[in-house]
Amino acid sequence: MLVRVVYQYTGSVVLLNTATKTLALSLDDGSSVTLPFDSLGVEWYGRSGTGIADIKNGMRVTALLDASQTKAAALRVNQNVQYKITTVDPAAKALSLQAADGSRTTVAAGSLVLKGTDGSALAFTGFAAGQTVNVTYAGSTPTAISLVRVTYGKIAAASADSITLQEYGGSSQTLPLGSGFSIVKGGSAGSSAAALAAGDRVEVKKNADGAVVVTVNAGVAKTFWKVDAAAGQLLMRKSGVNDNDYRFAYTSSTLITAGGQPLAAESLKDGDSIVLYLFEGKLLEAAKA
Structure with a gap:
């Protein structure tokens, strides 16, 4: 005989009535469950002082049951938090992570659900x-880690609801912007694709809530000096004696252009004005002005 112990339910809040002390959830399998409660503690990652008044219909939560398994005793708010992987520890199966605000954390991934950019299962070795x-997170407990697809390229065209992107090292593709998208340009975020122009170099990804974010990279203007082929570097003229940011590694996949057309690195000349487009510290394009 199989005895199944249910100690929690995860789903979207349909009803939370403090007068009747009733919680109703819509579960992932399409069914629903209604639970009574006496009191509900609320656990929400990154927040303190949260309570039942902070829970709204449509929010995804995990309801923990009491010892009798008949009443809800606590709620853990489910949410995604986006990070950049700083280091990977294969032995411990742990990831050191940094959030956009600079805060850092380490997550042990051995027992978590791991997913690739398409939602399929991913081995820990797929992280870098x-x-x-x-x-x-369910409350303050991590439950899954998913890779986020990040695309870099040049805007070929932009409309109110989509962009056509010439991806670095790839083909041209049209990407729908969807609802809630944002355009980040010059450090300011907006909600109009009119801020984009053909030729803009951009990073495209979805944020933690699944909304598209297009970030424009203005590039770094430099004066070219020479190619150090042995070191695989493009060297720029120093702007001053304290300018140590003048060596930039390049590879066969780095796009070097002049007037939008490919150019051999050896064709660059001392004194050429050049704009460098670096993404995550990697030089993806050097455009001769």
Whole structure:
């Protein structure tokens, strides 16, 4: 005989009535459950002082049951938090992560659900430093880690609801912006694709809530000096004696252009004005002005 012990339910809040002390959830399998409660503690990652008044219909939560398994005793809010992987510890199966605000954390991934960019199962070996991930939390407990697809390229065209992107090292593709998208340009975020122009170099990804974020990279203007082929570097003229940011590694995949057309690195000349487009510290394009 199989005895199944249920100690929690995860789903979207349909009803939370403090007068009748009733909680109703819509579960992932399409069914629903209604639970009575006496009091409900609320656990929400990154927040303190949260309570039942902070829970709204449509929010995804995990309801923990009491000892009798008949009443809800606590709620853990489910949410994604986006991070950049800084280091990977294969032995401990742990990821060191940094959030956009600079805060850092380490997540042990051995027992968590791991997913690739398409939602399929992913081995821990699929993670690497520099990648972007979403960590799913139930309250303060991580439950899953998902890779986030990040695309870099040049805008070929933009409309109110989509962009056509010439991806670095790839083909041209049209990407729908969807609802809730944001355009980050010059450090300011907006909600109009009119801020984009053909030729803009951009990073495209989805944020922790699944909304598209297009970030424009203005590039760094430099004066070219020479190619150090042995070291695999492009060297720029120093702007001053304290300018130590003048060596930039390049590879066969680095796009070097002049007037939008490919150019051999050896064709660059001392004194050429050049704009460098670096993404996550990697030089993806050097455009001769």
